[in-house]
Amino acid sequence: MWEIIILLILSAVAFFITDELIPNLTDLFVKAGLFGIDLCKTSKKKIPEAIGVISGCVFLITSFLFIPVVFGNGLMDTQHFPHNEFAEVLAGLLSICCMLLLGFADDVLDLRWRYKLLLPTVASLPLLVVYYVNFNSTTFVVPIPLRQWLGVSINIGVLYYVYMGMLAVFCTNAINILAGVNGLEVGQSVVIALSIILFDIIELKGDQFKAHTFSLHIMIPYLATTLALLKHNWYPSKVFVGDTFCYVSGMTFAVVAILSHFSKTVLLFFLPQIINFLYSVPQLFHIIPCPRHRLPKYSEETDLLHASRTIIVKKEMTALTKLILRVLTMLHLIDKIEDEESITINNMTLINLFLIKLGPIPEVQLTKKLMMFQGFCTGVAFIIRYPLASYFYDS
């Protein structure tokens, strides 16, 4: 209990330090050429970019300082020191630190797409190794209705490691592609972090309390530093967070999901990101033309955001493109304008979907609506996790 109090104090200090450091260091970022122009504003001033590296560093340092607190007890009794838990913390922090490095390198050097998929895989290596060494449990429990065919559990062996590696890749990129509106990357991460913390608190009384304590030790300092970042990144953004932030956040969630063994629940908290990803698939795989940027369009006259659009030339449509367009139209998931030669539809991101459903709205309203949706999805996740799961799994 006193550990959590110390953690809360440390995290509060981390919040204030991050809050203080960000405005003090922004000049250095602009001077180093790390800045962007906010496309959804009339002012064209330079906004420092990649500021997620500051909150990320403070988060890491806080976690370092907390290690002797958690493991201080064990030291009194070196025979029973929990070396395996200690290794877990170190591996988790190593993966997060790697992601911070690679994310920052990406922001500075503007790496190619293939690296964006490769880097999280590399950074998750220490995590997979510690999982291999500490658990090496690669068994999935089969839902009750399927057990007559598959048995109570299946061991998927090495595929489990592929699954975990892909989880890290997914988490890091999922946050990165649900972005482009002031405060959205950080806002959604805050909601996800709060969801995980709530879940941990509920489960603290269960038999997995150790795993959930571990999760809290990571999530609380993460939340504190991220809130400080949000303060400066909220509309109108004084700083941009960069890929650095998205990568670190995604990896932090992946670390907690893997080492605390609730990857399925964490995926439920990623529902909006999963929806956004699935909705984006036709464009990501170029079945539907994908412009370089799919950000919403800003109207200077009204100060409102509109859905941005892509043009499909009718002559170039394949059968698959036609099928996808038909299904999406039937489901009312696209806004379509057709003329003789081409079809114009909204770019397929969750942000644009909100804009075609809600009409043009101010940027800050859009962020709030999307965060509320993220919160709503957490509610859905808890319903799936608790009442519904009992139909599929033994409690």
Add this chain to the structure above:
Amino acid sequence: MWEIIILLILSAVAFFITDELIPNLTDLFVKAGLFGIDLCKTSKKKIPEAIGVISGCVFLITSFLFIPVVFGNGLMDTQHFPHNEFAEVLAGLLSICCMLLLGFADDVLDLRWRYKLLLPTVASLPLLVVYYVNFNSTTFVVPIPLRQWLGVSINIGVLYYVYMGMLAVFCTNAINILAGVNGLEVGQSVVIALSIILFDIIELKGDQFKAHTFSLHIMIPYLATTLALLKHNWYPSKVFVGDTFCYVSGMTFAVVAILSHFSKTVLLFFLPQIINFLYSVPQLFHIIPCPRHRLPKYSEETDLLHASRTIIVKKEMTALTKLILRVLTMLHLIDKIEDEESITINNMTLINLFLIKLGPIPEVQLTKKLMMFQGFCTGVAFIIRYPLASYFYDS
């Protein structure tokens, strides 16, 4: 034994990957504004800076991949899995990864001096924590001649942690200040790495073989990636290595020194760096005027390097300045030109000392001479470590 063979193969692959990646990625660095002009060349073309981040990343990834190889054996017998050794490797890599991140941030953002001292301290935290948890031995063995007063050993308690933290700060900065000539940072690191590897091999038969195996596991991939970097950084440099490289190298040596318990021997291998540091002290503490750069001066006509100089105004000299000048003149350690109002002396770095003793020489000769001196000091270190140490310590 087969572990070392796999490590050698992995390291060879790491060498070729680094060698391949460096020329492929340099454009990205220049485009990101990470470049410098070589002041000791006639050509003023942009040379990519901070390339140490590439070799550092490959080094880290190689070490990650090697973890399952080392600890694979232990997995067969999970009861006796060496969790404490595993935690050591993770903490070591975490410290190195942190330093890579902070070094790169320093190269990109050009942080202030106080951060340069703070950052290695922060990055060494995981190392100190794992030391606290795994060993917590804070005892120094007293040399035999002093034992009649101090006893066989003294426990210096928390001061031992201060010593280790300062070791990390010293190692990272010592390499950074013995720099400025093509290939010197990397060259000296290669010699130090080779010295440590040689020492490890000699000690492999001793009772500390585990510690020395650990050291080899870190040093071999480090050496491989550093050699690939040297290939591109050697005169005439096609890339600069940046603070990133110096920080990573220093921390790697500190990790090995601390976790393998031969910090005193590692310090012996740092003899040229220690000499350079001590010789620099009067200028670093501004007892003697210190210009912003103390690099040797390049003469375009002759293509030779000359010692650079600083001017001391006689009226402004304190008693301490006079004393230091008198002692250094007596020891023939400075080249002094005096007129009525001022004294001009060489800037007090090892590089300039070599130049006043050897006369103006080409840059590549200077690097070679300094590397030879580093090698000579390794010889001295081995003499101190082996024949001499037996007079002061029980074997």
